[in-house]
Amino acid sequence: MTLTDRLTDLANPTRFLALTARVLPWLMAITAILLAIGLFLSAQAPDDYQQGATVKIMFIHVPNAWLSMLVWGVMSIASLGTLVWRHPLADVAAKAAAPIGAAFTFLALVTGSLWGRPMWGTYWEWDARLTSVLILFLMYLGLIALWRAVEDPSRAARAAAVLTLVGALNLPIIKFSVDWWNTLHQPASVMRMGGPALDRAFLIPLLVMAIAFSFLFLTLHLAAMRNEILRRRVRSLQMMQASQTGGASQAGAVASDASTASRGDGTLKPTIGTA
Amino acid sequence: MALGPYASFILTSYLLAALVVALLIGWIGLDYRSQTRRLRELEQRGVVRRSARSATEIR
Numbered sequence: 001m002t003l004t005d006r007l008t009d010l011a012n013p014t015r016f017l018a019l020t021a022r023v024l025p026w027l028m029a030i031t032a033i034l035l036a037i038g039l040f041l042s043a044q045a046p047d048d049y050q051q052g053a054t055v056k057i058m059f060i061h062v063p064n065a066w067l068s069m070l071v072w073g074v075m076s077i078a079s080l081g082t083l084v085w086r087h088p089l090a091d092v093a094a095k096a097a098a099p100i101g102a103a104f105t106f107l108a109l110v111t112g113s114l115w116g117r118p119m120w121g122t123y124w125e126w127d128a129r130l131t132s133v134l135i136l137f138l139m140y141l142g143l144i145a146l147w148r149a150v151e152d153p154s155r156a157a158r159a160a161a162v163l164t165l166v167g168a169l170n171l172p173i174i175k176f177s178v179d180w181w182n183t184l185h186q187p188a189s190v191m192r193m194g195g196p197a198l199d200r201a202f203l204i205p206l207l208v209m210a211i212a213f214s215f216l217f218l219t220l221h222l223a224a225m226r227n228e229i230l231r232r233r234v235r236s237l238q239m240m241q242a243s244q245t246g247g248a249s250q251a252g253a254v255a256s257d258a259s260t261a262s263r264g265d266g267t268l269k270p271t272i273g274t275a
Numbered sequence: 276m277a278l279g280p281y282a283s284f285i286l287t288s289y290l291l292a293a294l295v296v297a298l299l300i301g302w303i304g305l306d307y308r309s310q311t312r313r314l315r316e317l318e319q320r321g322v323v324r325r326s327a328r329s330a331t332e333i334r
Binding site: 054060099106107110237 | 278279280282284289295299300302306307310314323
């Protein structure tokens with residue numbers, strides 16, 4: 001089976017739900033194990049010669065900062081899926097990812113702030129990196145608000161997809177802000193030309209935590225997608241119920257009018273509806 | 276493990292991350308229970324999808 005066939009197969013929400021039911025327990029277990037190892041390695045990491053023990057904030061701040069951008073990247077691909085390929089699960093994926101991405105971005109901002117106070121002497125500075133990440137956080141909140149404001153999921157999906165793709169322009173700005181402008185924030189020290197500048201004693205716990213948080217995102221995202229599919233089922237069943245009820249009462253009213261008219265006496269007697 | 280003079284900043288970072296992740300997990304878990312309960316209620320009232328699968332089957 002080719003990748004295209006597999007993706008087409010997963011376009012069926014029922015098959016997707018069956019897949020998540022099988023995969024989620026494994027993902028939860030892998031995430032918990034990786035987080036435990038990552039936290040253990042972070043606790044064992046030595047103090048930095050300049051930053052002392054505050055370097056431990058890096059193990060929680062950097063994975064959240066990476067994921068804040070990665071989640072928007074995932075949402076951008078999903079938005080292409082909505083606008084170009086009209087994949088049935090694309091907007092489900094984008095909508096489910098937004099609150100998780102917002103949470104990671106919030107953590108990146110707050111842990112960065114808590115790291116900045118002892119290192120820079122300030123919690124916040126309106127420089128390019130911090131401001132562009134704050135804008136990313138506000139964009140997440142804007143998308144969540146948009147999805148909540150528009151009741152019809154398909155209409156909301158198209159508007160949100162356009163907004164997400166426009167917002168993706170912020171990702172290279174965040175990534176290269178430390179190179180393009182003067183900033184308090186340090187330049188890239190892991191994903192850079194010439195390899196990581198970090199010592200292995202810090203790099204290994206950082207990478208394990210980054211992988212653990214990536215698995216956490218994957219697990220939460222699949223679970224949130226499953227919830228969104230169920231929410232849409234509930235909505236469609238409620239609409240079906242409302243149309244049946246509406247149809248029944250209309251049919252009842254028509255039958256009532258007909259029986260009243262045929263009797264010609266103008267009295268209103270209850271009539272059994274046809275629905 | 277000595278955390279030095281900035282222990283409060285380090286501990287606050289980790290505790291806050293744990294709290295936010297716990298809230299996310301709790302919110303997603305509660306949402307799942309809420310949606311499956313609503314589906315079950317609709318099915319009990321006789322409102323079923325065309326494929327007529329039960330809420331328990333899609334878990």
